[in-house]
Amino acid sequence: MKAKYTRSQAQIIQVLKSLNYAISAQNLYAELKDRDQPLGLATVYRALEAFKTQGTVKARILTSGEALYSLISHDHHHINCVSCGQSFVINECPVHDLEERLEQTHHFQIYYHTLEFFGRCPQCQDNQVQ
Numbered sequence: 001m002k003a004k005y006t007r008s009q010a011q012i013i014q015v016l017k018s019l020n021y022a023i024s025a026q027n028l029y030a031e032l033k034d035r036d037q038p039l040g041l042a043t044v045y046r047a048l049e050a051f052k053t054q055g056t057v058k059a060r061i062l063t064s065g066e067a068l069y070s071l072i073s074h075d076h077h078h079i080n081c082v083s084c085g086q087s088f089v090i091n092e093c094p095v096h097d098l099e100e101r102l103e104q105t106h107h108f109q110i111y112y113h114t115l116e117f118f119g120r121c122p123q124c125q126d127n128q129v130q
């Protein structure tokens with residue numbers, strides 16, 4: 001896919017590429033500032049929205065409701081603790097084949113999928129106050 005980026009969009013892509021984790025719009029804004037490439041928060045949000053429809057970036061919603069953004073090429077899934085809010089990366093994707101199959105059967109160009117697990121982490125199980 002050959003997407004043409006504006007200068008601010010290119011800056012954002014650069015930051016997302018350099019990180020190997022998903023980042024919130026607020027932190028992305030702070031990160032750009034740290035790198036002496038400040039952009040307005042509204043610009044950051046606008047760019048992320050554009051990337052989502054282009055299939056460049058995906059959003060992951062935390063239990064807190066906050067959205068974290070990352071490049072679509074990062075196919076990582078997580079187990080989330082509903083007590084402390086910590087997330088742990090799962091290093092496997094069980095639906096990769098399904099995705100390819102769906103592209104065939106539904107003639108869809110699938111950008112990405114989400115798969116989240118929720119529960120209680122070991123520490124929170126130990127700290128149960130009951």
Ligand SMILES: [Zn+2]
Pocket residue numbers: 081082083084085086120121122123124
């Ligand atoms: Zn926990």
Ligand SMILES: [Zn+2]
Pocket residue numbers: 075076077092093094095096113115
């Ligand atoms: Zn996956």
